[in-house]
Amino acid sequence: MTEVAAAEQAEAGAAADAPLLAVENLRVSFGSTEVVKGISFTTRSGRCLGIVGESGSGKSVTARSLVGLAGAGATIQAGQMDLAGVDLTRQSQRSWRAIRGRQIGFILQDAMVSLDQLRRVGDEVAEPLKIHGWGTKAARARKAIDLLASVGVPEPEMRARQRPYELSGGLRQRALIASAIALDPKLLVADEPTTALDVTIQAQVLDLLAESKDRGTSIILISHDLSVVARLADDVLVMRDGEVVEYGQAHQVLHQPRHEYTQALLDAIPSEHTRGTQLVRPAAASGETVAHRARAPIDYSRPVLEARQITKVFRGPDKVDRTVVHDVSFELLAGETLGIVGESGSGKTTSARIALALLPPTCGEVLLDGLPWSTLPPAQRRPLRKRIGVIYQDPLSSFDPRWSTGRIITDALRTGPRPPSSKTEALARAVRLLEQVGLTERHLPAAPLRLSGGQRQRVAIARALAPEPEMIVCDEPVSALDVSIQAQVLDLLTDLQDELGVSYLFISHDLGVIHHMSDRILVMKDGRVVESGTADEVFEHPRNPYTQRLLTALPRLAQA
Amino acid sequence: MSALAIPRGHVRGIRIPVRIGTAVPLLFVLLVAVAAVAPGLLTDHSPTAIDIQHTLLPPSLSHLFGTDDAGRDQFTRVVYGARESLGIGLGATGLAMSIAIALGFAAGLAGGLVDTAIGRILEVAFAFPVLLLALLLIAIRGPSVTTEIVAVGIGSAPGYARMVRGQVLQVRQAGYIEAAGALGHSRWAVVRRHLFPNAMRPLVAMITLGIGQSIVWASGLAFLGLGVAPPSPEWGALLDSGRLYITTSWWLEIMPGLVIVGVALSVTSLGRTLQHELEGAAR
């Protein structure tokens, strides 16, 4: 090796070691409230830093502070905030504009709302080029097409002329990434880039980011999902309440965390390993063998709900028929949890609504306790509704905005088999229900608007339990919750099942949650059931190629 | 407060913040209400007392709004005119709202053919601006208080009907409507307990806006000389007679106009404030 080459290599080595972005003691406050309380980290070229935290942890604010977009009224201070020699604490609005898009690229969540729906995809992708005065109009148009091709969008010329809503979710997200990397920025910040995406698309997006990383870009990946971070990050920073809880290399933080909060976050992730156990474990118990659920045995002779060859066809405004659910059959037995998993558009939510008889099937029928259910006239069905309850993904929208928690629950009590005979009795029973779901009588007069996400879902569960149902349809009940809250709610549901023997029809797109909760599983795709069986059968020996694809796409934390 | 005490079924009532923004309009509206109900409290003069020696005087301490061409105290005339103007405004709004709620709910709830039919009727109704419809009715029936109320009421109803329908459609899709059905409540119970109250809540502002607008429309008609016959002190009539003196005694035109504008603004602003508070409490 020549001297020059050796020197170059040494220099390259040194550059690779030198941090690209160095942040020290970053503090962000809005007025008198401090949201980020002095955090420090570095990133390097070709490496990815994953910033993990739940809502309120300050991770998003941190990310946006790096491009000076923390929001109106934000005060940003740092001992050091240095990007390859450029001091980010001393930027004016004007100089920020030179950095954004060119030195630092930013990817937001959900391209459906992060791209301008009224502009062509090509224009959106080429916009950073235009802002920074790159090339002529024709050159930019060509470059946009090249960029789309480089992120794996087929037929890029056609796609560039379309508008974002005409593209599928996956292609949209790729286009969003294309616009962020248009000027080949040194640093790419991705704020929850995979949330709201189907698992298979999630995997594709992460692959794209990995490619960028291999080309030398430094990536900061913000996520609440530890498994997503595990897939891509080399270093991990765990934040809580604006502070750093843990910071280190990925394999150490994720497999041998030093801090109990990190451990609790990891424990709270539902998966096949957590089946039959509590997700939320008291701190002292880590390391001991975890107690398993004490369940009542499932009664195999008595199906609570039977769906027989349900089909649902919708007629769109353009007079085109869409078959949303095709020939779906399943059984829910007393005391069991049947999980229905599928990506968006799989028909799982429609099937749930048909099971609830809120939607009539085009063909087929649903039986409740062996008796006709979907074929009954509504007036005869109403008194039977107490047997089947429901909880939704967004509990707040299922509550009348004017009603207090107390009224919501007492109203549900009146529809049950033993309506309370007096107001005092109603209140007393409402309090008992609240206690059953982990709330107290203090919550009776509260407006759901003032409660946290987890508390609202508990109220929704209490309402569902009030009429003493045999089964509850759970439509994505934890998808909108933070991991630790999710764990609490899932534990609550399993506890209630153990105590009351209620069955669950559990719908989710999250494979880990499904695997944790379900006894038997149905996998749906495009309105059809493509796989069914016990949880172990489906997850360990999937027969259908789609299921297999889902499982490989699932970013998982390899257990140590 | 013991939590086991009967909890209020409804969320804590809305509090209207006491600020300048709400205090001033509120006071003004109250003044006007007093003027309508007990005009004698606000002024000693008589609205019809002619005083030839003091015609066309500019505003002063003894004549707050000046005097007109027959020496009548303008302020007194405005005060006494409040009853009729307010009456027309309330009457027309009442009529408009009744029609709007009936049509809006029918269209929003029934859907299908009923909705389409009502939609078509509304489309035709929209082709008639309020003022022109009023003029048509006056041309046919002659000017009178009833004609004015009916004209403004029917003319402004379609706009409100559309708003009501939009609200009903929006609330219909809300999660709590479906959840109530899933609990086993009958359709009628759901409409009565959830849909109607929640759909009407944001429309309070619409009603206050309507009152302001109706008063403006009615006075506009009078301004054209087509309102109630003089010497009624109804505000619009004052505007009409004041027009002759715009270039010389501008107060005869401007003062009643200010009062009308003041009422319209106050009522609208109160409505908006109420709207914000209601929306804030609900979401």
Next chain:
Amino acid sequence: MPTMRTARRVVIKVVTAIAVLIAAASVTFFAQLLVPGDRATAILNQQNGRAQQWTPAQLAPVDHKFGFDRPLIVQYLDYVGGLFRGNLGTSYTQYKPVTQVIGAELAPSLILTVVALIAAWVLALAVTLLTARRGRFLAALGSTWEALTASLPAYWVGVVLLVVFAVELRIFPVIGGTSPMGTVLPVLTLAIPLAGFLGQVTRDEFGKVLDQPFITTARTRGMRETAVRLKHALRHSVVPAITLSGWALGALVSGAVITENVFGRPGIGQVLVTAVNTRDVPTVSGIVLVVAAVYVAANLLVDVAYGLVDPRLRTA
């Protein structure tokens, strides 16, 4: 094929528009039957300035002239059919075709209305762009201004402008006729309240749009704030205001009637008020129908405008 579908939709819309006009005409026709008492008597009373009983011999020529002696259904069909031939009936007082009565007066009013609509849009957009979400003071100023002006009655604005700018300051003529200088104040009279109204709606929408993620994306690309507003936010914000413009045109005509009255400006305002005073129902109906036609045409244009601004609405 998209063009086939678009053509079909356009045809449907035009047919609907014509149906609406026929329905409106029917309403005005049947409204005429609401004249208290016998129509011929009413006409003669009006002509002679007193109310009295008339002999059948005196009523007959009037009945015949206006066709009151024919069966109702024939009168109706004649009326509607006449509309397609440009015949709006005969004035009760002037014994001339209504089209002649309205005739030349229509143009100045239409000009006033259209110019006022454009002025209102320009004003509304300017105020919104300059003051929406630009700090508490500016934003409050802008929305207060809009709230104020939206509630102002046209006659009041007109009178104030007249007194201040024409009488006192003498910048504009008090009686301007249809000259450009004389048109400024009437246009402003109509435009200012409408601008307040359109502005409120656009501002609300603008505020919501500025919170959307795609706006943040534009900023992360290094775009200037003004450019973000103009290139991204504006287009999304104007849909509600476009919706209102169809209705606004109809409302502007009402306002024009009053404004012409305030400024003594030639136009249908004068014709209309006289006609109402003399209970000349066909003339009033005729004007109302012309306005309805303008409104319907405006709505068709609004539909087209939708498709241009937001392609997603094209399939509606």
